[in-house]
Amino acid sequence: MSSETKQILTTDGIPLEVSLKKAERRNKIKAFLLVAPLLLFLIITYVFPIGDMLLRSVDDKMVTEMLPKTFKAMEKWDGKELPEEEVFEAFYLDFRQLVDDKREGKLSTQLNYTKNGFKSIIKKLRRKSKNFEEGNYKEQIMAVHKRWADVEYWKAIKRRAPAITGQKYLKGMDMYKNESGEIVSVEEDRRIHRILWLRTLEIAFFVTLFCFLMAYPIAHLLATLPMKYSNLLMICVLLPFWTSLLVRTASWMILLQQQGVVNDFFVGIGLVADDARPEMMYNKTGTYVAMTQILLPFMVLPLYSVMKTISPSLMRAGKSLGGTPIVAFWKVYFPLTIPGIGAGCLLCFILAIGYYITPALVGGASGTLISNQIAFHMKSTLDWSFASAMGLMLLSGVLVIYWLYNKIVGIDNIKLG
Amino acid sequence: MALPKHTELHYRIWHYFYLTICGAVFFFLIAPLFVIFPLSFNAEEFLSFSDGMKSLDPDAFSLRWYKDMIYGTKNPWGLAAKNSFIIAIFATIGSVLLGTVAALGLSSRHMPYKGIIMAILISPMIVPLIISGVAIFFFMAKAGLAATHTGIVLAHIILGTPFVVITVTATLSGFDHSVTRAAASLGSNPVNTFMKITLPLILPGVISGGLFAFVTSFDEVVVVLFLAGLENTTIPIQMWTGLREQLSPTILAVATCLIILSTLILVTAELLRRRSERLRGINR
Numbered sequence: 001m002s003s004e005t006k007q008i009l010t011t012d013g014i015p016l017e018v019s020l021k022k023a024e025r026r027n028k029i030k031a032f033l034l035v036a037p038l039l040l041f042l043i044i045t046y047v048f049p050i051g052d053m054l055l056r057s058v059d060d061k062m063v064t065e066m067l068p069k070t071f072k073a074m075e076k077w078d079g080k081e082l083p084e085e086e087v088f089e090a091f092y093l094d095f096r097q098l099v100d101d102k103r104e105g106k107l108s109t110q111l112n113y114t115k116n117g118f119k120s121i122i123k124k125l126r127r128k129s130k131n132f133e134e135g136n137y138k139e140q141i142m143a144v145h146k147r148w149a150d151v152e153y154w155k156a157i158k159r160r161a162p163a164i165t166g167q168k169y170l171k172g173m174d175m176y177k178n179e180s181g182e183i184v185s186v187e188e189d190r191r192i193h194r195i196l197w198l199r200t201l202e203i204a205f206f207v208t209l210f211c212f213l214m215a216y217p218i219a220h221l222l223a224t225l226p227m228k229y230s231n232l233l234m235i236c237v238l239l240p241f242w243t244s245l246l247v248r249t250a251s252w253m254i255l256l257q258q259q260g261v262v263n264d265f266f267v268g269i270g271l272v273a274d275d276a277r278p279e280m281m282y283n284k285t286g287t288y289v290a291m292t293q294i295l296l297p298f299m300v301l302p303l304y305s306v307m308k309t310i311s312p313s314l315m316r317a318g319k320s321l322g323g324t325p326i327v328a329f330w331k332v333y334f335p336l337t338i339p340g341i342g343a344g345c346l347l348c349f350i351l352a353i354g355y356y357i358t359p360a361l362v363g364g365a366s367g368t369l370i371s372n373q374i375a376f377h378m379k380s381t382l383d384w385s386f387a388s389a390m391g392l393m394l395l396s397g398v399l400v401i402y403w404l405y406n407k408i409v410g411i412d413n414i415k416l417g
Numbered sequence: 418m419a420l421p422k423h424t425e426l427h428y429r430i431w432h433y434f435y436l437t438i439c440g441a442v443f444f445f446l447i448a449p450l451f452v453i454f455p456l457s458f459n460a461e462e463f464l465s466f467s468d469g470m471k472s473l474d475p476d477a478f479s480l481r482w483y484k485d486m487i488y489g490t491k492n493p494w495g496l497a498a499k500n501s502f503i504i505a506i507f508a509t510i511g512s513v514l515l516g517t518v519a520a521l522g523l524s525s526r527h528m529p530y531k532g533i534i535m536a537i538l539i540s541p542m543i544v545p546l547i548i549s550g551v552a553i554f555f556f557m558a559k560a561g562l563a564a565t566h567t568g569i570v571l572a573h574i575i576l577g578t579p580f581v582v583i584t585v586t587a588t589l590s591g592f593d594h595s596v597t598r599a600a601a602s603l604g605s606n607p608v609n610t611f612m613k614i615t616l617p618l619i620l621p622g623v624i625s626g627g628l629f630a631f632v633t634s635f636d637e638v639v640v641v642l643f644l645a646g647l648e649n650t651t652i653p654i655q656m657w658t659g660l661r662e663q664l665s666p667t668i669l670a671v672a673t674c675l676i677i678l679s680t681l682i683l684v685t686a687e688l689l690r691r692r693s694e695r696l697r698g699i700n701r
Contacts, residue, residue, distance in 0.1 A: 031523075049552035252449060261466065
């Protein structure tokens, strides 16, 4: 049939179908070329570096590169009894090289992560190894300290042979691989990271909750007031939104200090005694108060833009059908605001979970979050691979939240202002 | 919101209770900003209201912290302000150019893989800043751009473009594409059409995206903390160091200036938003 129907041709004699497809493809390429510069820029400067973080977080080449001969010799070692002379010889040669390059300190730090007790015996080995005679290195090394004759320490070295490791991720969860390769938790009193993760979640959750409880009434007021009043009140929301984060944090530092304005006020009205001013900063209270105020506009704006679209006649209809104002609110108004609640809570929670500046300034020791720990490892300990691992753990958490949100509410209606 | 006369008592009580709560929340939002203002004129070195200030004694107020901000010895604020403005202006130009062009492509109905590309383009806004900071730092360190203005400008372009992309695509969603087709059918080439027809119509969106990008850059501290050397110090970095080391009233003088700046930006953004709403109202 189709072969019999005459094809429609354009003026150039090309079938219309082909010509249209061609035009379509040209349009696609045109649209893509417009996006391409930004896309390429972001892929190079942003997406790849995040991939780079992934590589860094599992990277464990440091020890592998410091002891190349040792690990080669260890390939034949079964890892049960003490290794043979050739392993000791290779280790001695690697070690001499490290001492010459003055890098043996790094080795001792790295090995000490794997097993406690390497620091002192490496120091001792450095001193003694200067006077080593050629040959029979096994006995000479074992004579330096009894731990060098302990097979557990050699096993610990062998564990560092692979160039890829997941140990940074385990460390981020306060776990490690013990001698027999099982994954176990560190002792109760050293579980700092778990405390931080839980605290981050807790603070993000409560800050979101406080923001919601405070934002809902004022968003409702803004959406129902006549335009000329609501525009004025809107400034109270937008001015903090546009003001520098550091300025807002600074003002909270002034307010919450022990000699600060809030405490002065409390003393002034006789709520607390002058010598018993409560500490409201450098702890969790400070973090809660400051973060709630800073993130509040992010909750108000989505709620407001949703509430603005709800017709007031719906509430009147609910009431005229016999509902009390509470029932009308709960059954009619509230369900309609759920998209706004979802967007606001998502925004607040995700911003709060990655917060860094405010907790670092007003949080003190008990109010810091996981971001502060990441920054600490980036800037102070320079353990970049650990910082990367924790960053990626945080990122995957954020992505899971997005995914859940998208499943439950749908992501397509996030608007700015 | 006056209540009708016949309102029952408990609704009346509830209504005033509700208004009180709203008032308290507005106070909580805005009051902290206004504490900075009078304290920056403090004649003393303390960060609380002195007795003289409470009784409005003129001697208790002075401009000494503003003088210190401008003329102070080994003063970091001049350099910081210069750097901040240079970086923010270039970052804004970059974000607006890249973002607007990308938004034009994205709102074309021929755009392939729209979902995933949009996700990549706005990802810098979604990913927590600290992670962006680490990733961008790794890139800049490898590219040899750490501790340079160029590096910081590029970083801020990354962080600023999502705002431009979002605001411009939002403006374009109400855009009547038949006007560009009309221009094309009248013989205008695409560049000319864009400059004469499309751009004037989407300008409010472009400018408000640009304002977002400017503020993002001007305010940004997490990424800059990783990237900046001594030469690249910016206002947020100086504030951060100042707040960490010692709270001096000079910071409050700077903060007051920043609040004034953000008020100006807020007013501009609001005027633009209303204009674009009006324009879109006519289009429909």
